[in-house]
C-alpha cells in the first residue's frame with residue numbers, strides 16, 4: 439500500500455517560523471487561511487480590493503494586495519481560479535517571490551501544462567485537498583479533515599516535501615491522510631475523475647435515467663426522486679463502507695439488479711470512451727480547449743450552462759426541494775461543489 443502520512447508522522451517545525459501567503463479567499467482559500475491560522479501558523483491573505491477582501495477582514499485575517507503579501511512571505515499558496523492564475527502570477531506573484539521561498543498550488547493544472555512557469559530559485563509543491571473547500575473548513579472545525587495529495591515539482595531548499603507535509607497537516611489533512619503524488623499524476627487523475635466519474639459521468643447518468651423514465655410516461659417528480667434525490671443516500675453508504683456496505687444496506691432485489699443491469703449500462707464501450715477522455719487529458723488536448731475557451735470569454739461554456747440549467751430535471755428539482763425544508767440550500771451561487 440502507498441505510504442500515507444498522518445497527523446503524528448508529520449513534523450511542523452519547518453513551517454513554524456515562516457510566513458504563509460494564501461492568495462485568494464474563495465472555496466479553498468478561506469479554508470486554508472483559517473485552518474492554518476488556527477493551527478498556529480502566521481498567515482496573510484493576498485487579494486485585490488473587493489468582496490473577498492472584505493470577507494477575509496471580517497473573518498479576522500491579515501489581508502494585503504497580492505504583490506505585498508507575496509513579498510512578505512516564505513510560502514505562497516495560489517488559490518485563485520485556475521484560469522486566472524497565469525495572469526496574476528506574471529503580474530503580481532513572480533516579480534515579488536523571494537529566492538528560496540516556496541510556491542504552492544492546490545491543483546497541478548497550470549504548472550503541469552506550463553501555463554505558469556515558476557522561477558528556478560523557489561520550491562514548487564502542491565497540496566491538493568480531495569474535497570471541496572467548504573468541507574476542508576467544516577471538517578477541520580469538527581476535529582476531522584479532508585485527505586490531501588502532496589507533490590513536489592521543484593526542491594531548491596531540500597525541504598519542499600517537509601514543508602508540503604506541514605502545510606497539509608496545518609489544514610487538517612493529517613487527520614484523514616496525506617498521500618504523495620506528482621503534479622502530473624494529480625492533474626491527470628483529478629481531471630479524469632471529475633470528467634468521467636464524479637461530475638461529467640454522474641450528471642450524464644442521472645439525466646439519462648431521468649429522461650428514460652419521463653419519456654416512458656412516468657411522472658417527472660417520481661423520476662427526480664429515483665434518479666437524483668436518492669443518490670445522496672447511496673453515495674453516503676459507499677463513502678462509509680464501499681460498494682460492499684452499500685450493497686449490504688440495499689434490498690437483495692436492488693443488489694441483484696445492480697449486478698445484472700449495471701454492466702449493461704456502463705459496459706466495455708463506456709470504458710473505451712473513458713480511455714479516450716483520459717487520452718485527451720494526457721495529450722493536453724483537453725487543457726488546450728479549456729485554455730482557448732477562456733481566452734474568448736467562454737461562449738460555449740456559457741451556452742451549455744444555460745441549456746443545462748433549463749433541463750426538466752432542474753426545474754422539477756427546484757420545486758421539490760422547496761417542499762423539503764430539511765434539504766440544505768446552497769449558501770450562495772459560489773462554489774461549494776465536489777471536486778476540483
Ligand code: NDP
Nearest residue numbers: 462463464465466486488490517518519544545570571778
Ligand atoms: P475560487 O473560484 O473559489 O477562488 C476565488 C478567489 O480568487 C476569490 O477570493 C477571488 O477574489 C480571488 N481572485 C480571483 N481573481 C483574482 C485576481 N485577479 N486577483 C486577486 N484575487 C482574485 O477558487 P477555488 O478555491 O475553487 O480554486 C482555487 C484552487 O484550488 C484552484 O487551483 C483549484 O483547482 C483548486 N482546488 C479547488 C477545489 C474546490 O473545492 N473548489 C478542490 C481542490 C483544489 P474576488 O472576490 O476579489 O474575486
Ligand code: MG
Nearest residue numbers: 628632777778
Ligand atoms: Mg478533484
Ligand code: MG
Nearest residue numbers: 628632777778
Ligand atoms: Mg479539478
